[in-house]
Amino acid sequence: MSKYEALHFVDTAQAVWNYSLFTDEDVHAFQHGTHSTLYQLFGNKQIEVLGVHGTYFSVWAPNATAVFVTGNFNHWNNEAHPLKVRLDASGIWEGFIPHVGDGEVYKYHIHGYKGVKLDKGDPYAHFWELRPETASITWQTAYQWKDQQWLEDRKIKNRIDQPYSVYEVHLASWMRPDKFNPDRFNSYIQLIDLLVPYVKEMGFTHVELMPVMEYPFDGSWGYQGAGFFAPTSRFGNPQEFAALVDAFHQAGIGVILDWVPSHFPYDSHGLFMFDGANTYEYADMRKGFHPDWNSYIFNYKRGEVKSFLISSAKFWCDQFHIDALRVDAVSSMLRLDYSREEGQWEPNEFGGNGNLEAIEFIKDLNITLYRDFPAIQTIAEEASDWPGISQPVFMDGLGFGMKWMMGWMHDTLDYFKLDPIMRSGAQDKFSFSMMYYYDEHFMLPLSHDEVVHGKSPMLYKMPGDEWQKFANLRLMYAYMFLHPGAKLLFMGNEFAVTKEWDFQSELQWDLLQYPSHGGMKHCVQQLNALYKENPALYELQYETGGFEWVEMNQRQEGIIAFKRNGKDHKESILVVFNMTPVPRHQVPIHVYGKTNWKEIFNSDAHAFWGTGNVNNNHVKGVSVDGTNEWQVLYLDLPPLSAIVFK
DSSP: OOHHHHHSOOOTTSSSBOOOOOOHHHHHHHHTTOOOOGGGTSEEEEEEETTEEEEEEEEEOTTOSEEEEEEGGGTTOTTSSBOEEOTTSSOEEEEEEETOOTTOEEEEEEEOGGGOEEEEOOTTOSOBOOTTOOOEEOOOOOOOOOOHHHHHHHHHHTSTTSOOEEEEEOHHHHOOSSTTOTTOOOOHHHHHHHHHHHHHHHTOSEEEEOOOEEOSOGGGTTOSOSEEEEEOTTSOOHHHHHHHHHHHHHTTOEEEEEEOOSOBOOOTTSSTTTTSSOSSBOSSHHHHEETTTTEEOBOTTSHHHHHHHHHHHHHHHHHSOOOEEEETTHHHHHBTTTTOOTTSSOOOTTSSSBOHHHHHHHHHHHHHHHHHOTTOEEEEOOOSOOTTTTSOGGGTSOOOSEEEOHHHHHHHHHHHHSOGGGGGGGHHHHHTHHHHGGGSOEEEEEOGGGGSTTSOOSGGGSOSSHHHHHHHHHHHHHHHHHSSSEEEEETTGGGTOSSOOOTTSOOOGGGGGSHHHHHHHHHHHHHHHHHHHOGGGTTTTTSGGGEEEEEOOOTTTTEEEEEEOOSSGGGOEEEEEEOSSSOEEEEEEEEESOSEEEEEEETTOGGGTSOOOOOOSEEEOEESSSSSSEEEEEEEEOTTEEEEEO
16 A cells, blocks of 8 residues: 555545645655656556556646646537645645556646636646647657666766767658658657668767657657657657667667756647746746747746756656757746847846846756766856856756757858868968967867858858869868767768758668768768777877867968867877868978878768878978987868778
């Protein structure tokens, strides 16, 4: 007999039995923003009470005067199954309905503030109807995992001093069973056979899934979520999503999820005005409304909302073994004046523009996740100069593991868009990242945001004729993989798609029949292999000793060189770029410490659709000081190329 049954009378004569899974401690933690496992309590839970199987329902609706469960099981009778409100002023409504099992479609019928009547999906449900339907479904997340080896391995493989190369994917549009039908998707199970081996073949260490938390509108790409505890039903049920994650793990690939605690949409079945009042969102629209996204902002000051969000984040790590969360739009959470003009926002109590409640929420989020899952990572999409994003909370940072390096992305794209003849005058833009690089643990993103809304695909950002465009793109990708920091490449970038990303279509897989595009794919494969096989490229990628400039003075010739160092300096990597379409012969490069160098990567290789005409098989340095400490190497550099020596 459970604790509740032992201490309380359960009235089995009612349609909804009085029952609770909450302790007083649970309620207190929920209200104070410190509860992190609410998914074990709220929502629908199939249990046995007094020998009877059924489902326990609970929902937070503090402004409601009555809450009912309505669904298929009672023929959508709005008032046949009333939940009981707790008498502790928590705003929690709960109860046990006998004989309700898996797969029942339901909503909460709420009599809310000022008499308004609403039908809402369950904020804590683990499964929802396929859009455009909007009801929740009784469902549990139990799954027999087979990824024990990965969970052990990730204690090392998921660290920031290991190779971290991410393939960003939008599941619906990566590949479709019918590329002409935007309403058909490959299922989670089908993606096990399609996506998992592809990511492994390409050599990425991690896959990042654009939001899979249930969302109403395809055109939001998942960033306008309604179900913060449910993988979208577009591709299958929760167990099938778990199977996909499991398959990635068994292939040795980590899984990152986009997670969006910054805002939510106003769909009538969702969180907005949940019980007729501003329950989840700020009531003051100067803080509560996102003008950019026409959506609403969580009230980070409210303990119950903090507990909801932290529980959501923990849910994905706990129930689905997720290895990292990429937290979307952190800048908008931190700043009260984000996308607002003067007079449209109110300063905080100290007169500043920081949202103090959001800052504390983020710190508590990261503390909780790293405490309970030390082997995971949290990654901030943050585009401003806010200090300490990836510094520990005890050092007055926000506690993220990594931060997207948006400045690097914009400067790099601006540089490579230039006609090569103009690059000598913009070399500072190329090198500027190293002026601030060690302030944070950066991830270098070439993400979905850069290939939509008229920004053009990566290939057509590059200058020159067709050959030069491909050469420039291979050169830029090489620069990304050889620059310190984690890497992220959006799907399709790896083989140079020629169209902007369209969420209603699929990638241009037919392009791979052409040597130019197939060569680009092979180049990215080799860059991933180069990154993973050479500790000099990752061991010290966040430490000053891991990088040193070698050549920045041959500006007019477009020659740039640097070294990457690991813990063993004998294994250092020399990187030399030719940023012009002109071959350069016998280019002097001064290095120290090592006499003999071997070319191990050439972005102009014939296999990549390069010329393959200029190579440096073995290079022996010539002493410049008579001690063999300093050497000069005379190198032959192909046009628009990155050459790597070891």
